[in-house]
Amino acid sequence: MTTIKDVAARAGVGIGTVSRVINDHPSVTADTRARVKDAIATLDYHPSRVARALSRQRSNSIAVVVPFFTHTSLTERVRGILTGLADSPFELVVFNVDHGGRRRERFARPTRRDLADGLLIVSITPSPEESQRLHDSRIPTVVIDADTDGFPSFCVDDVTGGRMAAEHLIGLGHRRIGFIGDVDPGFGFTSTPQRRVGLIQALAAIGEELHPELDRVGPHGRAVARELALEMLERPDRPTAIFAHSDTQAIGVLEASAQLGLDVPGDLSVIGFDDIEAAELVGLTTVRQPLFESGRLAAVRLLELLDNGAPGESITTMLPLEIVDRRTTGPVAGVVRQAHPTDGPE
Amino acid sequence: MTTIKDVAARAGVGIGTVSRVINDHPSVTADTRARVKDAIATLDYHPSRVARALSRQRSNSIAVVVPFFTHTSLTERVRGILTGLADSPFELVVFNVDHGGRRRERFARPTRRDLADGLLIVSITPSPEESQRLHDSRIPTVVIDADTDGFPSFCVDDVTGGRMAAEHLIGLGHRRIGFIGDVDPGFGFTSTPQRRVGLIQALAAIGEELHPELDRVGPHGRAVARELALEMLERPDRPTAIFAHSDTQAIGVLEASAQLGLDVPGDLSVIGFDDIEAAELVGLTTVRQPLFESGRLAAVRLLELLDNGAPGESITTMLPLEIVDRRTTGPVAGVVRQAHPTDGPE
DNA sequence: CTGAAAGCGCTTACAG
DNA sequence: CTGAAAGCGCTTACAG
Numbered sequence: 048m049t050t051i052k053d054v055a056a057r058a059g060v061g062i063g064t065v066s067r068v069i070n071d072h073p074s075v076t077a078d079t080r081a082r083v084k085d086a087i088a089t090l091d092y093h094p095s096r097v098a099r100a101l102s103r104q105r106s107n108s109i110a111v112v113v114p115f116f117t118h119t120s121l122t123e124r125v126r127g128i129l130t131g132l133a134d135s136p137f138e139l140v141v142f143n144v145d146h147g148g149r150r151r152e153r154f155a156r157p158t159r160r161d162l163a164d165g166l167l168i169v170s171i172t173p174s175p176e177e178s179q180r181l182h183d184s185r186i187p188t189v190v191i192d193a194d195t196d197g198f199p200s201f202c203v204d205d206v207t208g209g210r211m212a213a214e215h216l217i218g219l220g221h222r223r224i225g226f227i228g229d230v231d232p233g234f235g236f237t238s239t240p241q242r243r244v245g246l247i248q249a250l251a252a253i254g255e256e257l258h259p260e261l262d263r264v265g266p267h268g269r270a271v272a273r274e275l276a277l278e279m280l281e282r283p284d285r286p287t288a289i290f291a292h293s294d295t296q297a298i299g300v301l302e303a304s305a306q307l308g309l310d311v312p313g314d315l316s317v318i319g320f321d322d323i324e325a326a327e328l329v330g331l332t333t334v335r336q337p338l339f340e341s342g343r344l345a346a347v348r349l350l351e352l353l354d355n356g357a358p359g360e361s362i363t364t365m366l367p368l369e370i371v372d373r374r375t376t377g378p379v380a381g382v383v384r385q386a387h388p389t390d391g392p393e
Numbered sequence: 394m395t396t397i398k399d400v401a402a403r404a405g406v407g408i409g410t411v412s413r414v415i416n417d418h419p420s421v422t423a424d425t426r427a428r429v430k431d432a433i434a435t436l437d438y439h440p441s442r443v444a445r446a447l448s449r450q451r452s453n454s455i456a457v458v459v460p461f462f463t464h465t466s467l468t469e470r471v472r473g474i475l476t477g478l479a480d481s482p483f484e485l486v487v488f489n490v491d492h493g494g495r496r497r498e499r500f501a502r503p504t505r506r507d508l509a510d511g512l513l514i515v516s517i518t519p520s521p522e523e524s525q526r527l528h529d530s531r532i533p534t535v536v537i538d539a540d541t542d543g544f545p546s547f548c549v550d551d552v553t554g555g556r557m558a559a560e561h562l563i564g565l566g567h568r569r570i571g572f573i574g575d576v577d578p579g580f581g582f583t584s585t586p587q588r589r590v591g592l593i594q595a596l597a598a599i600g601e602e603l604h605p606e607l608d609r610v611g612p613h614g615r616a617v618a619r620e621l622a623l624e625m626l627e628r629p630d631r632p633t634a635i636f637a638h639s640d641t642q643a644i645g646v647l648e649a650s651a652q653l654g655l656d657v658p659g660d661l662s663v664i665g666f667d668d669i670e671a672a673e674l675v676g677l678t679t680v681r682q683p684l685f686e687s688g689r690l691a692a693v694r695l696l697e698l699l700d701n702g703a704p705g706e707s708i709t710t711m712l713p714l715e716i717v718d719r720r721t722t723g724p725v726a727g728v729v730r731q732a733h734p735t736d737g738p739e
Numbered sequence: 740c741t742g743a744a745a746g747c748g749c750t751t752a753c754a755g
Numbered sequence: 756c757t758g759a760a761a762g763c764g765c766t767t768a769c770a771g
Contacts, residue, residue, distance in 0.1 A: 076756060
């Protein structure tokens, strides 16, 4: 392992000088600089990152805290983060928090200033104590997809998203709409309740409501969603449309429909959320949110904070939502689609 | 930032003693140990990882080098890695190598002993020089999904995989089989050529061959595969079956068929490779390889190497391949499926 | 059992 | 411009 000493010896200078040329410090003669660079090249020297980190009190790495296993959509966000960091000198270390039970130590490790210079938190809402700890640590932090006071964040308005999905369905004449959501595994996920609120608002606007028997939640996943949908669709008074909390769950609903011999969108309309790749593959109508962009923007923002050394204003950036109308939603059976959906019936 | 000094002062001991209780060194009185632990608790002290790393010459982190953007399947592998590392003290830092052009510096950074104690290389075949450099660095390394002499690795036999796909098709009576593969973006991917060899072997066994006009490659991705398939399927002498190098590409083929109004599997059989989640969603027949397991096993193996301090025997572990027979393959048109496919025709 | 000291490999005032 | 030295926060022989 060649160190700065070896280089200094070979170039016939002090280690301070070597350090200066490594760090492009201006006050070095062109001549000595050349000699040192030569030594570096022939010895194939690379400075130790940890020694540098200890000395500078900065590690040049940023940590991402992510419940990596829960949703496919998280991967897209991480991809975005990696892209945002691509041209920076920062490494990305990933802290996988795979279940709510690890709560206690969740922010203990990455919060250490020396492990990471900055923190990216994905989809997890810190508890008040955790939030306090994060603030106390003074480590620049950016939050993605979670509602957290006190940190810059990149989110989506889930209430609006829920309303958009509902209005799309209502515009097609649907009145009896089912909802299939997530159960929070302990991360403080808030999207399910919020999207439900949006749905209820939209329903209320036309004098309808979300019937309890059509409002079901379960652990996130395709299989569970399928079971939930099966129960809902086997009822004599089954819904004419289902809004699923995620594309993954919507696909479970599609499977349930197929199993029951229901035609989509003839007998049942289905709308999801996210627009993951699979949504396009199966032609799923969905509410698109910028997954990749959320990661990229957050990374870029964090880089700025790290640059200024600023604590980061607590600004929540709302990312745009968009209906992607594909093949799983259509007019309710027996109803002619309104020319102007907003006119509403009666 | 509270350091070991603060703790020592508060407990009224030397920093050496604090270090000993942190590291569970036996030679500390129960009494002093208690005092120190107390101080640690009240000060909420956490040792600096970088100081420890510098002192111990070990960082407790492992690096994964991965072309993160190319294939969906990579994500599954990273998930497996994270799982394999879950109960270890190691952090995972990801080195994203998104294009072949970054070749030069690809292994320069992670190869630094001080940045990572061990290395996981996913799907990239190092050049001879890179391989040499890796060896010289003496950093324990495990390779996933790449053919690299000199390192333990977890792979799949792509020739066999190609043959399995082909034999599945041949068993259904197909003779005129097309192939759609990847073009290596500079990472040294070898799976396309190898799977093609398997296909050719199986074809040869029945006196057939892979016709050049049915042998197409392009950059990995659904859209490209669709174009390639379109050209192939618009020929008057179109194939009755297509073997795609990956599920993603197979799905592109499916799209091309739909576009042309071809019934699958009535007019065309399609088989993919990998068994990513989307494969199940669209009912794609495919050759399944253990993506998640490859990552998990490699991580566990690396942990063992790190434990022994051993350089790691250069053993290649071949993971099992399996045909997952779903809905996109069927008997060739006009041919009755054989009761015993292996009997073969004539 | 425990403290003082050296050392890990850098960076950065401080002199000169 | 450049060298010697202190310091970053730990670990670990070495004495005692």
